[in-house]
Amino acid sequence: MTSRRAARLALLATALALSATGGGLAASGLFAPRIAMADPGNGNGHGNGNGHGNSDHAGDHGNAGGNGNGNAGGNGNDGGNGEGNGNGNGHKGGADDAGGSGEDNSGGDNSGSSGDDSGGDQNRGGAIASDRLDNGHDRIVRSELVVAEADDRLDAFARGKGFSVLGSQTLGALGIKVTRLRAPEGLSASQARTLIANAFPSAIVDFNHLYQPQTSVSLPAADYAAKAVHWSPALKTCGEPARLGLIDTAVDWSLPILAGAHGHKAGFLEPGIQAAPYDHGTGIATLLVGQQEFGLMPGAELYAAGIFGVDTDGRPIASATSFAAALNWLLENKVSTINVSLSGPSDQLMALAVSRAEARGAALVAAVGNDGTSGVPRFPAAYPGVVGVTAVDQARQVFPQANRGDFVALAAPGVDLLIPGQPAAGGAADRLVTGTSFAAPYVTAVLARYGNDQKRMLADALDLGVPGPDPIFGRGLVQAPAACLAAALQ
Numbered sequence: 057m058t059s060r061r062a063a064r065l066a067l068l069a070t071a072l073a074l075s076a077t078g079g080g081l082a083a084s085g086l087f088a089p090r091i092a093m094a095d096p097g098n099g100n101g102h103g104n105g106n107g108h109g110n111s112d113h114a115g116d117h118g119n120a121g122g123n124g125n126g127n128a129g130g131n132g133n134d135g136g137n138g139e140g141n142g143n144g145n146g147h148k149g150g151a152d153d154a155g156g157s158g159e160d161n162s163g164g165d166n167s168g169s170s171g172d173d174s175g176g177d178q179n180r181g182g183a184i185a186s187d188r189l190d191n192g193h194d195r196i197v198r199s200e201l202v203v204a205e206a207d208d209r210l211d212a213f214a215r216g217k218g219f220s221v222l223g224s225q226t227l228g229a230l231g232i233k234v235t236r237l238r239a240p241e242g243l244s245a246s247q248a249r250t251l252i253a254n255a256f257p258s259a260i261v262d263f264n265h266l267y268q269p270q271t272s273v274s275l276p277a278a279d280y281a282a283k284a285v286h287w288s289p290a291l292k293t294c295g296e297p298a299r300l301g302l303i304d305t306a307v308d309w310s311l312p313i314l315a316g317a318h319g320h321k322a323g324f325l326e327p328g329i330q331a332a333p334y335d336h337g338t339g340i341a342t343l344l345v346g347q348q349e350f351g352l353m354p355g356a357e358l359y360a361a362g363i364f365g366v367d368t369d370g371r372p373i374a375s376a377t378s379f380a381a382a383l384n385w386l387l388e389n390k391v392s393t394i395n396v397s398l399s400g401p402s403d404q405l406m407a408l409a410v411s412r413a414e415a416r417g418a419a420l421v422a423a424v425g426n427d428g429t430s431g432v433p434r435f436p437a438a439y440p441g442v443v444g445v446t447a448v449d450q451a452r453q454v455f456p457q458a459n460r461g462d463f464v465a466l467a468a469p470g471v472d473l474l475i476p477g478q479p480a481a482g483g484a485a486d487r488l489v490t491g492t493s494f495a496a497p498y499v500t501a502v503l504a505r506y507g508n509d510q511k512r513m514l515a516d517a518l519d520l521g522v523p524g525p526d527p528i529f530g531r532g533l534v535q536a537p538a539a540c541l542a543a544a545l546q
Contacts, residue, residue: 181330183368184375186266187245193427194401195367196263197375201237201248202405206259210235213255219248227380229387230412234377234405236264260404266373267400269304269336269364269493280450281469285498287352287536291505294540298356298504300344301386301394301418303379304337305372306362311338311484313477317345318357320389324381325365332364332372339475339489340397343497350476352501359391364398374398379436380409383418392418392508395500396442397493399425399434399459407439414441419508421445421500423492430460430527438463443503443510446529447471447495452520454528458492464530466517470495499534507541 185198200222203210211221218240226233239248245263253261281287297318309319319341325331337360345351345358361382363374379398386394394413399422410420422437424444437444444463447455447470454460455471471490478487499513506513517532525531 181325181365182328183370184266184329184365184373186367186373189263189401195266195373196245197266199239199245199248200264201239201245201252202260202262202264202377202403203235203237203252203256204232204260204405204408206233206235206256206261210252210256210259214252217251218243219252225377225381227384227409229416230380230384230409232380232384232405232408232412234380236377260408262376262404265376265401265403265406266367267376267379267398268374269372269398281473281498282352284448284450284452284469285502285534285536287498287501288538291501291536291540292351292353293355294505298353298393299389299391300353300356300358300500300504301391302337302340302344302358302360303363303382303386303394303396303398304340304360305332305364306334307337307341307358307360308334308479311342311477311479313342313346313348313350313484314338316347317341317351317354319345320357320359321362322359322382322385323362324378324385325363326375326378329365331362332366333479335479335487336364336372336397336493337362338479339487340395340493340497342475342478343473343494344395344501346476348476352497353504356504359386359389361385376403376406380405383409383413387413387416387418393500393504394418394420395496396420396422396436397496399423399427399437399492402433402435402438406436410436410439410442417508419443419503419510421496421503423496424461424464425459426455426457426491427459428457432459433461433463434459437465441510443499443513444530445470445492445496445499445534447490447492448520448529448533452533455490455492460527462527464527465514466499466531466534467520467529468495468498468534470498502534502536505540506537509541512537 186195187198188195201219211224214221214237220238220240222236222238224233224235237248237252239245243251249261249263253259306323307314307319307321309317309321323331341358341360342350343352345354345356347354363378363382364372365374367373383394413420420436420439420441421443422435422445424437424446425434427434436442438461444465446458446460446464446467448467449455449471450469452467454467470492473489473494474486475489475494476486477484503510503513513534514531516535516537517530518535519532520529521532
């Protein structure tokens with residue numbers, strides 16, 4: 057038994073003992089900070105006293121000592137890591153949160169794109185102002201429209217009608233020009249969209265929809281995930297290094313668990329937006345390329361695109377325009393297998409960007425989301441060609457808050473996962489996590505080892521639930537291939 061495995065088992069045994077005696081993990085201090093990244097679930101209690109709470113920040117304690125709904129009381133952003141919106145010339149050392157460290161972005165990876173830092177202090181950025189749509193659940197950037205594929209008359213027409221032109225960007229790899237407009241006062245977002253759409257019928261005109269990362273915090277369980285998908289040690293190092301993409305929060309590459317990983321980074325927040333803490337993206341990156349014999353593909357090159365800012369309530373949120381810019385950057389760097397750990401409403405710009413990326417040979421894997429809905433498509437998982445992933449536990453039971461519908465393609469382990477060495481106040485700590493976000497990396501890694509052959513991966517899945525594809529498990533539990541195949545971007 058390796059020292060790491062022995063330490064893990066001891067940690068899990070202590071946590072389970074605390075749970076059995078009514079002692080909450082929150083009181084144990086073993087897993088500080090406890091972070092739930094904008095889980096939209098209502099916090100159904102899991103076990104005795106540790107619910108899947110509505111907590112958004114480090115230090116949250118999911119209804120410790122209680123039974124049932126875990127409406128956590130947050131204690132702020134302890135352990136968060138500074139990320140701003142600079143042009144790639146930020147400096148290391150700035151941090152908004154206790155124990156956080158700014159990400160050194162000088163030179164290198166972010167040439168030609170917006171960097172991860174604006175000097176390191178999160179407080180220099182503002183929050184993303186949002187409005188809710190009529191369904192009360194989905195959100196958009198307040199008073200903002202996104203226009204793509206319009207002709208050269210757009211700017212003059214928009215200004216003539218009282219719109220502000222916030223900026224235009226050409227996404228060369230996707231072949232898309234995107235313009236952001238702010239509606240004039242007195243005009244609702246829907247009225248503004250109708251006005252521009254009627255004037256430019258061949259253009260794509262939509263709101264700038266907002267998306268949430270999909271995860272929550274839960275009680276510990278055995279280290280089962282790699283065995284569940286039959287991930288073998290030989291699959292960790294297959295020939296030439298693969299290129300993987302990650303669209304998420306930024307990643308804290310300074311952590312020991314990621315030391316030696318082949319990481320590349322870029323930030324895609326609009327100017328002036330405060331960046332979200334790094335915890336979520338760091339956890340996904342650790343699952344994919346973590347070192348110290350942990351990651352699924354430790355030798356892969358991981359291109360991590362940070363797109364999450366915070367809204368006015370301090371919750372992580374990402375815009376459709378940031379998503380499209382991040383996807384464009386990944387294609388420019390010839391990344392062929394892309395992990396997306398966010399979900400939200402359908403968006404025309406996002407749909408166009410995904411379609412163009414798939415036409416170039418890129419394959420996207422996306423979490424189906426943790427809203428607890430059935431038959432309500434969530435995107436980008438529900439777009440054609442995207443592999444939508446739900447989460448199951450070690451008993452192959454679906455995560456109760458996972459969304460259900462015909463957009464679920466596969467299931468993967470995503471309940472009670474232990475991720476070592478994550479950002480924490482004063483250094484690093486192990487985290488216990490649950491959510492469809494954390495199931496997605498297992499499918500991403502398997503797909504990469506199938507050479508992006510989705511049909512073969514789906515055909516080889518282990519059927520769960522009722523025979524055949526179903527809205528809960530899709531085709532079933534993803535299974536790793538026996539040998540490695542290569543993927544290449546067209």
